[in-house]
Amino acid sequence: PAPPLSPRLKEWKQSGQFFSYGSFKVFYHDEAGRGRADDVVLCIHGFPTSSHDWVKVWEGLKGRFGRVIASDLLGFGFSDKPLDHNYTMSEQAVIIEKLLEKLEVQEVYILSHDYGDTVALELLKRFLDRQMSSNKGATYLRIKSVCLMNGGFLPETITFQWNQYLLTTSIGP
Numbered sequence: 001p002a003p004p005l006s007p008r009l010k011e012w013k014q015s016g017q018f019f020s021y022g023s024f025k026v027f028y029h030d031e032a033g034r035g036r037a038d039d040v041v042l043c044i045h046g047f048p049t050s051s052h053d054w055v056k057v058w059e060g061l062k063g064r065f066g067r068v069i070a071s072d073l074l075g076f077g078f079s080d081k082p083l084d085h086n087y088t089m090s091e092q093a094v095i096i097e098k099l100l101e102k103l104e105v106q107e108v109y110i111l112s113h114d115y116g117d118t119v120a121l122e123l124l125k126r127f128l129d130r131q132m133s134s135n136k137g138a139t140y141l142r143i144k145s146v147c148l149m150n151g152g153f154l155p156e157t158i159t160f161q162w163n164q165y166l167l168t169t170s171i172g173p
Contacts, residue, residue, distance in 0.1 A: 012052050013078055019102055021095050027051065027078035028071035030103055033062035040105050043070035044096070046114025046150070050077025053113070065109070071099055073119065093122040097141055107142040117151025 005013065018025045029051055033039075041061055045053045051070035054061070061068045072079040073092050096119065100108065112120040127143045 008055070009052060012055060016051070016078070018078075019099060021074070021098055024074060024080040024082060026071055026074060026080070026095055026099065028069065028099055030067065030069045031058075031062060033065045033068050035063070035065040037066040038107065039065045040067040040069065040108050041065040042096070042100070042105075042108045042110050043068065044110065044112035044116030044119050045070065045073065045076065046112075046116050048076065049114075052077065061111075067105075069100070069103065069105070069108075071096065073115070089118050089122050092119045093126065096123065097126075100141055105141075107144060109144045110146045111149075112147070112151070113149035114151055117148040120146055120148060 012029075013027070016027050016029045018027055020026075027050075041064075043051065043054045043061070045051055050072045054070050058068065074095055075081050075085070075087055100106075110120045110123065123141070124143055124146055127141060130140050
């Protein structure tokens with residue numbers, strides 16, 4: 001059995017919600033802030049933690065932004081943890097996009113750390129790819145800015161530009 005939740009974790013869980021992604025339940029927090037209504041910040045947690053990582057800065061974020069959103073990535077926190085599941089950064093990004101679509105959010109600032117940085121970079125890559133596509137009129141998630149903290153890169157999730165690749169060779173620095 002799981003250990004009992006602390007009072008702070010119980011409160012965090014009770015004040016959050018779940019949404020369905022396929023057969024999985026994904027936990028999230030979505031709270032109004034005191035900033036401009038169209039300034040939405042998305043917080044993406046690290047490994048091996050949860051959206052509760054943001055609790056100590058939550059009120060400060062609510063003071064700056066009109067809306068603050070954080071979810072527990074699949075496999076973390078209060079979200080489902082399916083066994084024998086092939087977890088990928090791509091899927092984590094899809095889940096976040098589906099959550100934001102459900103919440104009718106089309107534009108965000110992203111604040112992430114650790115594992116969340118890689119998910120944020122996947123979201124950013126998708127945003128930049130869509131900007132460069134010929135389907136300019138399509139509605140999709142727009143990213144105003146990204147703040148990455150204490151993160152690393154997983155080589156299998158990165159597509160290097162030619163000049164970045166050169167930095168890994170003897171021609172590089």
